[in-house]
Amino acid sequence: MPKVTIDGVMIEVPEGTTILQAARMIGERNKADRHVVPPAMCYYTNLKTSGGYCRSCLVKVSKGSDRDPRPMPKPVASCRTNVMDGMEVQNTTSPELLDARKGVVEFLLINHPLDCPICDQAGECHLQDLSYENGTEASRYEFERRTFVPIDIGDTIKLHMTRCILCYRCVKVADQIARWACAWGDQPRRCERDQHLHPERGG
Amino acid sequence: MSRKLLFEHIATPGIRGLEGYRANGGYRSVEKALRTMSPEAVLEEVKKSGLRGRGGAGFPTGLKWSFLAKPEGVPRYLVVNADESEPGTFKDRYLMERIPHMLIEGMITSSFAMGAHTSYIYIRGEYFYVARIIEQAIAEARAAGWLGKNILGSGFDHEIHVQVGAGAYICGEETALLESLEGKRGNPRIKPPFPAVMGLYNCPTVVNNVETIAAVVPIVNDGGEEYAKIGIGKSAGTKLISAGGNVKRPGVYEIDLGITCDEFINSDEYCGGVEGRAFKAVVPGGSSVPIIPYELFLKTATGESRLMTYESLADGGFATGTMMGSGGFYAYNDAQCIVRSTWNHARFYSHESCGQCSPCREGTGWMEKILHRLEHGEGRSEDIDLLWDVQRKIEGNTICPLGDAAAWPVASAIRHFRDEFEYHIRFPQKVKDPKHFEKEPFARNPKFATA
Ligand SMILES: Cc1cc2nc3c(=O)[nH]c(=O)nc-3n(C[C@H](O)[C@H](O)[C@H](O)COP(=O)(O)O)c2cc1C
Ligand code: SF4
Numbered sequence: 001m002p003k004v005t006i007d008g009v010m011i012e013v014p015e016g017t018t019i020l021q022a023a024r025m026i027g028e029r030n031k032a033d034r035h036v037v038p039p040a041m042c043y044y045t046n047l048k049t050s051g052g053y054c055r056s057c058l059v060k061v062s063k064g065s066d067r068d069p070r071p072m073p074k075p076v077a078s079c080r081t082n083v084m085d086g087m088e089v090q091n092t093t094s095p096e097l098l099d100a101r102k103g104v105v106e107f108l109l110i111n112h113p114l115d116c117p118i119c120d121q122a123g124e125c126h127l128q129d130l131s132y133e134n135g136t137e138a139s140r141y142e143f144e145r146r147t148f149v150p151i152d153i154g155d156t157i158k159l160h161m162t163r164c165i166l167c168y169r170c171v172k173v174a175d176q177i178a179r180w181a182c183a184w185g186d187q188p189r190r191c192e193r194d195q196h197l198h199p200e201r202g203g
Numbered sequence: 204m205s206r207k208l209l210f211e212h213i214a215t216p217g218i219r220g221l222e223g224y225r226a227n228g229g230y231r232s233v234e235k236a237l238r239t240m241s242p243e244a245v246l247e248e249v250k251k252s253g254l255r256g257r258g259g260a261g262f263p264t265g266l267k268w269s270f271l272a273k274p275e276g277v278p279r280y281l282v283v284n285a286d287e288s289e290p291g292t293f294k295d296r297y298l299m300e301r302i303p304h305m306l307i308e309g310m311i312t313s314s315f316a317m318g319a320h321t322s323y324i325y326i327r328g329e330y331f332y333v334a335r336i337i338e339q340a341i342a343e344a345r346a347a348g349w350l351g352k353n354i355l356g357s358g359f360d361h362e363i364h365v366q367v368g369a370g371a372y373i374c375g376e377e378t379a380l381l382e383s384l385e386g387k388r389g390n391p392r393i394k395p396p397f398p399a400v401m402g403l404y405n406c407p408t409v410v411n412n413v414e415t416i417a418a419v420v421p422i423v424n425d426g427g428e429e430y431a432k433i434g435i436g437k438s439a440g441t442k443l444i445s446a447g448g449n450v451k452r453p454g455v456y457e458i459d460l461g462i463t464c465d466e467f468i469n470s471d472e473y474c475g476g477v478e479g480r481a482f483k484a485v486v487p488g489g490s491s492v493p494i495i496p497y498e499l500f501l502k503t504a505t506g507e508s509r510l511m512t513y514e515s516l517a518d519g520g521f522a523t524g525t526m527m528g529s530g531g532f533y534a535y536n537d538a539q540c541i542v543r544s545t546w547n548h549a550r551f552y553s554h555e556s557c558g559q560c561s562p563c564r565e566g567t568g569w570m571e572k573i574l575h576r577l578e579h580g581e582g583r584s585e586d587i588d589l590l591w592d593v594q595r596k597i598e599g600n601t602i603c604p605l606g607d608a609a610a611w612p613v614a615s616a617i618r619h620f621r622d623e624f625e626y627h628i629r630f631p632q633k634v635k636d637p638k639h640f641e642k643e644p645f646a647r648n649p650k651f652a653t654a
């Protein structure tokens with residue numbers, strides 16, 4: 001079983017474990033080590049092929065593996081990168097990485113309405129948490145933000161593109177979890193959902 | 204005088220048709236490979252030639268082919284990248300328009316080496332008329348037995364299909380191309396797995412540029428060693444360069460890798476220098492590579508003559524060098540505005556970002572807006588540093604290299620032409636006239652010419 005060290009904390013994990021999962025295992029093993037866990041927005045454990053899009057879980061791989069110790073040239077998405085035996089990863093111990101993550105949080109929010117005071121999700125919002133924990137106090141973005149009219153695509157998924165950070169999780173939930181539910185005697189709605197959520201089918 | 208391996212017969216009348224092509228030695232490489240060589244031997248010649256990918260990244264072609272997974276009972280594919288959407292690049296189009304059979308010949312020979320029985324040409328939507336030329340050439344080749352079952356009685360079967368894209372730049376990125384070819388939206392895939400293991404329809408796939416595949420023809424005909432004799436070190440063979448911008452003689456040139464940059468830009472055999480004015484800056488490899496001042500294009504920071512090779516163009520790293528890229532060469536004279544051009548590039552990347560990952564989707568749009576404001580006389584004193592920081596936070600943090608490609612032109616423009624950006628902030632009234640530097644060329648601070 002490969003051993004990986006994240007911010008100096010080592011763990012042995014099954015083959016095929018991602019860096020993010022390994023970090024979460026470290027955090028569960030010992031609460032004091034929870035700082036090694038990178039934030040994640042677009043990754044969702046119950047979905048296949050989720051993650052990779054938002055880039056908030058980027059980490060620095062300072063040593064690739066025992067076999068090939070070279071560092072990886074760019075930060076990698078920890079939710080989509082498997083650990084290798086002997087890999088060394090930096091999450092909070094790399095100032096450049098934390099700076100890059102600040103950038104990611106800023107990017108995720110430049111077109112967000114920041115209307116938390118009137119939003120139902122406020123207080124239990126992962127995006128809000130991400131921004132509190134990893135972002136900056138103020139935005140440097142002064143241009144007009146993208147806005148969209150909300151679209152009713154049924155009662156399973158709410159589509160409000162103005163607040164969307166394009167994590168693709170709803171697309172995957174629709175496909176992998178809610179697919180049959182939407183399809184149930186509700187064909188027109190399903191087609192409409194497909195149009196809006198399934199870019200590859202011509203949305 | 205550079206050798207002509209791809210363009211030897213480009214001006215020969217009738218070369219576009221099969222008869223004319225054949226009369227000038229066409230399809231010899233297919234005969235040679237299928238009749239006298241094993242697939243491994245063809246691969247060996249390509250490795251020996253030192254050929255590197257001509258699509259932009261310069262990855263050794265033989266090595267790429269040797270990564271191709273070969274599981275039992277699973278088809279393999281060759282996909283030719285004819286998307287050619289990099290601003291400034293038009294070499295593949297010229298080759299396909301003038302001498303389409305060369306691409307088809309290269310595809311058959313290369314597919315033989317890979318054991319691929321089906322190959323695809325993914326061609327950009329704007330090249331619909333070129334697609335027709337290629338389709339016609341394929342039909343001719345099929346009728347003459349160069350495609351189909353049991354080619355030349357060798358037992359090797361091959362078919363080529365043409366797919367026309369819909370005009371998205373991102374579909375030139377190899378995994379986005381494969382998605383598009385499969386009929387989906389052209390979003391780049393997250394790698395690994397790489398196409399050599401899981402490519403088109405989840406099968407092992409090689410994606411190569413048009414020019415790369417065409418170069419296989421002379422390599423197999425004359426041997427890899429002959430090809431490797433041209434050029435310097437790891438930059439072997441000839442390269443097509445499409446030259447544009449303020450040069451006297453724009454066009455597509457085949458050069459021996461290793462000629463000096465001075466010869467390329469100033470000699471009458473190639474670009475022929477500049478008309479009337481002075482050169483200011485050069486982008487030697489398509490819009491994604493760093494722009495450098497003319498002085499640094501001619502000589503590296505250490506004062507050596509710069510050469511048209513992968514290594515020499517990159518000499519000095521991003522501080523003082525640039526890249527070979529796709530060979531989309533363009534030069535600016537002193538009437539051009541670097542801020543305007545950078546804005547134009549930023550607008551392109553913002554429009555072409557597929558939107559999958561946040562730094563590229565949001566960052567390219569942000570850069571475009573800041574640059575728009577600078578160029579239109581509404582810039583603020585903090586804009587240059589802000590722009591620098593935004594590009595820095597995109598670079599390296601994205602799924603595919605489009606993010607980097609959007610960041611580099613901005614970074615290099617600020618690095619080398621910061622004084623021009625400052626001018627835009629200081630003299631908003633002057634830059635409100637889009638022809639500002641045409642009327643009054645920008646007097647550069649010599650400090651920026653070398654550092
Ligand atoms: C945004 C983007 C656009 C690209 N466009 C092209 C293109 O139009 N043509 C091309 O040959 N390669 C293009 N590439 C490079 C391909 O991804 C790939 O590296 C290349 O086709 C491989 O062929 P080669 O090894 O023969 O160069 C692009 C890459 C990126 C990231
Ligand atoms: S870098 Fe840009 S083009 Fe590439 S996947 Fe991300 S958003 Fe799409």
Ligand code: FES
Nearest residue numbers: 052054055057079
């Ligand atoms: S959580 Fe890994 S990229 Fe979004």
